[in-house]
Amino acid sequence: MKICCIGAGYVGGPTMAMIGFKCPDIEVVVVDINEARIAAWNSDKLPIYEPGLLEVVLAARGRNLFFSTDVNKHVGEADIVFVSVNTPTKTRGVGAGKAADLTYWEGAARVIASVSTSSKIIVEKSTVPVKTADAIEKVLRRNCSDPSVQFEILSNPEFLAEGTAIEDLTNPDRILIGGKDTEAGRAAIATLASVYEHWIAKDRILCTNLWSAELSKLTANAMLAQRISSMNSISALCEATGADVQQVSRAIGTDSRIGPKFLNASVGFGGSCFQKDILNLVYICETVGLQSVAEYWHQVILMNDFQKQRFVERVISAMFNTISKKKIAVFGFAFKKDTGDTRETPAIDVCRGLMADGANLCVYDPEVEDKQIYQDLGTEKFEWDHPSPRSAPIPKTAIAISHDAMEAARDAHAICVLTEWDRFKNYDYQAIYDNMVKPAFIFDGRNILDHAKLREIGFIVYALGKPLDPFLQKHYD
């Protein structure tokens, strides 16, 4: 059997590496139009930072796992074609700011149709709107010149999270496969299931119809993000009342009906998926006339925006309502720990918010490349429904980046912790404090630091969703 995956990104790369690793009897080729990306997959410096990924790639690469830019050849030869291309939010035209942009998906489908001389199973790995399989089937059928070639489309959404991709792929909660309830559909589902059965128990492989599988992916992300927005909304209430959001999370998370995961209040959720997929869901609801349902899910995003803005306002008001020309060290720029990915990271909005008020930022992140930070802050941000000063590009000369946390904090008035990197917990905060301007502030947007110890050292500490320091209360109440 030969598998080809179109798209060597955060999903296509690790997912196919795992299939190649676990299924030595299957040839797996990951193709991409991005030559630099493919070259990196063929080197020892992979294009994405993901714990454990290099080991898996090295075990299978050159054996039965290959990375190539020869899209036509490998798609043409494959029995199963996974499509794992990007499906970002549309930035113009009908549905701009909400609908999924399926340009790359349709492009991939046209390539598949044009090079196929044998029947294939086409697997939707990308996250797509419900009913995409229908549209893709039409594109495939109308563009393939050989009428004997059959395409069976399956939906097989991916649930891995960045930073834990290898763990998630090795031991997933479930594999979801949606297909048609026809003889050919059932046979295609069985073929794809047989790939996963190389390492995953049969009872973890769920089979549904196509539309349930497509919708389950959007729903899962909406539910996960909704839990975070719910806790973030409660974090604001905690600060107003003296409750502690971590105590509340623990108290409610021990209820087995709620469960403990995804209840960490934060400066806001980020990542390439949550916002995009909820907007996609909102758009689908609107197009089928379910305005109330659309508004319900839209609120999850509005609450996330509120949380980022609330954090910026806390920093400004705590620092005597002016951060103009004050140096602020930003610890962490990635959207979560253990990844170098910055897509939709809350750090972008927080940094832009602080810079709009005149702060001099010095950003430190252990994995994010400098050019990525310049790009994220230096290009106009597409604000889908709330144009603000935050969307204006920031010149490169106004952005300082350090590769050393101690240096980033030297002579700073404040530190903002925006990513929960483990290493931030172990710094010598006494030494950091000694080099800062006083009063020295720490705004912990992830609640990872030892706040009592920091207060002992002399820091003014803002911990998200926790009782406010008396020093801070003076300035807020």
Ligand SMILES: NC(=O)c1ccc[n+]([C@@H]2O[C@H](COP(=O)([O-])OP(=O)(O)OC[C@H]3O[C@@H](n4cnc5c(N)ncnc54)[C@H](O)[C@@H]3O)[C@@H](O)[C@H]2O)c1
């Ligand atoms: N990032 C995640 O953690 C995650 C998890 C689950 C699902 N998803 C979904 O998976 C999909 C891919 O996400 P990603 O993060 O891997 O995206 P990505 O941008 O990292 O990778 C997509 C790749 O597809 C390539 N591509 C686009 N069109 C192509 C074409 N016609 N031929 C060949 N290559 C082409 C691009 O060059 C790019 O390298 C999205 O729909 C996303 O919503 C992402």
Ligand SMILES: O=c1ccn([C@@H]2O[C@H](COP(=O)(O)OP(=O)(O)O[C@H]3O[C@H](CO)[C@@H](O)[C@H](O)[C@H]3O)[C@@H](O)[C@H]2O)c(=O)[nH]1
């Ligand atoms: O309690 C929590 C948990 C997460 N986050 C934040 O939420 C964002 C997303 O985190 P996470 O879900 O762990 O990472 P992603 O890689 O975005 O993974 C999500 O999005 C993927 C793409 O669709 C899905 O496959 C995964 O199942 C889904 O968890 C990050 O900014 C986290 O810091 C919180 O603020 N509080």
